[in-house]
Amino acid sequence: MSGDVPEADREGALAHPREVYELFGHQRQARAMEEAFATGRMHHAWMIVGPKGVGKATLAYRLARRALGAAPSGEAVLSASPDDPVCRQIEGLAHPDFLLIRRPYNEKTKKLKAEITVDEARKAADFFSRSAGGGAWRVVIVDSADEMNINASNALLKTLEEPPKRGLLLLIVEAPGRLLPTIRSRCRRLNLRAPEVEETRDWLIDRHGVEADAAGRAASLAQGAPGLALAHAASGASDLKAEIDRLLSALPRLDRGGAMLLAERTSRKGAEASRASLMSFLSQFAQDQARGAALSGAGPQAAASWVRASDELQRLARDADTLYLDPKQTVLAALDLIEDAASAR
Numbered sequence: 544m545s546g547d548v549p550e551a552d553r554e555g556a557l558a559h560p561r562e563v564y565e566l567f568g569h570q571r572q573a574r575a576m577e578e579a580f581a582t583g584r585m586h587h588a589w590m591i592v593g594p595k596g597v598g599k600a601t602l603a604y605r606l607a608r609r610a611l612g613a614a615p616s617g618e619a620v621l622s623a624s625p626d627d628p629v630c631r632q633i634e635g636l637a638h639p640d641f642l643l644i645r646r647p648y649n650e651k652t653k654k655l656k657a658e659i660t661v662d663e664a665r666k667a668a669d670f671f672s673r674s675a676g677g678g679a680w681r682v683v684i685v686d687s688a689d690e691m692n693i694n695a696s697n698a699l700l701k702t703l704e705e706p707p708k709r710g711l712l713l714l715i716v717e718a719p720g721r722l723l724p725t726i727r728s729r730c731r732r733l734n735l736r737a738p739e740v741e742e743t744r745d746w747l748i749d750r751h752g753v754e755a756d757a758a759g760r761a762a763s764l765a766q767g768a769p770g771l772a773l774a775h776a777a778s779g780a781s782d783l784k785a786e787i788d789r790l791l792s793a794l795p796r797l798d799r800g801g802a803m804l805l806a807e808r809t810s811r812k813g814a815e816a817s818r819a820s821l822m823s824f825l826s827q828f829a830q831d832q833a834r835g836a837a838l839s840g841a842g843p844q845a846a847a848s849w850v851r852a853s854d855e856l857q858r859l860a861r862d863a864d865t866l867y868l869d870p871k872q873t874v875l876a877a878l879d880l881i882e883d884a885a886s887a888r
Contacts, residue, residue, distance in 0.1 A: 551646035551655050552600065552686040552715075554774045555816045560600035560686075561634050561643075564625055567746055567769045568738045569602055573620040575733065576606045585610075586731040587706035590688070590714045590722075593735030595823075596771025602735070603684050603713040608633060610680040610711055611640055642670045644685045649865075657865040659685070664695035671707035680709050688714035689721040696723050703729040737767035747776055757781065778816040780824075783809075787824050790878075795885035802878045810870035818870060822860040825877050829853035829884060848887035852880045 553559045566573060572591075579585045589606075591599045605621035613623035613630050623630055632638035644663050646655050667683050675681045685691070691699065700723060702712070712730075719727060737743070740762045746769060747758035753776045760781035765772035775781060790801045809818045833849035835841075856877055863873045 588712040590730035596768040659691040661694035664698040686715040780820040806874035826856040852884035
């Protein structure tokens with residue numbers, strides 16, 4: 544895909560998971576995949592579940608490379624060399640037996656669509672209906688499967704109900720509750736958990752040359768999820784989070800001047816990564832407040848208000864990416880949602 548066209552499954556300017564050959568953590572899950580593949584007991588559909596930036600897609604691509612014939616490289620589980628012809632084809636999305644399904648790019652609006660559409664999901668059935676070259680595997684990755692709309696989900700379910708011979712479907716999932724139960728029941732599930740914050744901090748320092756204090760802040764902010772921590776370190780998200788925390792400390796009423804300054808700073812040209820981080824932080828804040836309200840006995844209304852705010856914030860973030868929403872007004876609308884939830888009784 545052209546570098547001028549955004550990719551729904553790429554995190555900012557970081558390398559795409561299909562270009563990443565190091566798996567940090569998740570060795571037990573990788574070994575389970577490798578053993579299933581080596582012993583001929585490969586399940587036709589895997590649901591790889593975990594928080595954002597934990598390494599779900601990185602693991603999926605490791606299995607895809609090996610299933611499509613890439614030779615092992617070194618002793619690492621499911622390893623392969625970037626120089627292997629199979630790997631180069633997958634990186635270029637040019638392998639005839641590999642299909643990536645994700646939110647498509649709309650040529651008319653020049654935006655990514657908000658959901659994985661039914662037309663995208665139907666590509667899996669057509670793809671699996673063809674024979675793989677040399678009688679090998681055919682592999683489909685859906686990233687992220689919880690972004691499918693209901694029609695797309697039903698289309699993919701039909702493929703799962705009649706699994707193809709030597710067909711491998713890998714679903715990347717952040718919120719499994721958004722998937723149809725009938726899809727979940729037909730997949731082998733792998734749960735990925737983030738490494739300890741200290742491990743991720745050391746990984747940022749040793750493998751990516753991030754300064755120690757910045758690495759610690761980024762790892763803590765990402766709750767140990769390595770990909771998210773790397774994105775935070777690259778975008779300076781830790782400083783942004785501190786600014787947001789200062790603003791939110793005044794709840795239930797926000798300082799309107801501070802809110803305006805934050806909106807102006809994150810709506811400038813080139814601030815897309817900061818704006819995405821801001822929306823993510825606000826959504827997480829709402830989720831944390833909902834959990835705290837429920838545990839503290841503050842009452843169902845308080846918890847429900849924060850749950851609604853989190854849902855609305857996630858919807859607003861998706862709409863901002865796919866529709867022509869004014870960036871500054873989007874940030875202000877997000878802060879209004881937080882203020883309204885904090886003021887609910």
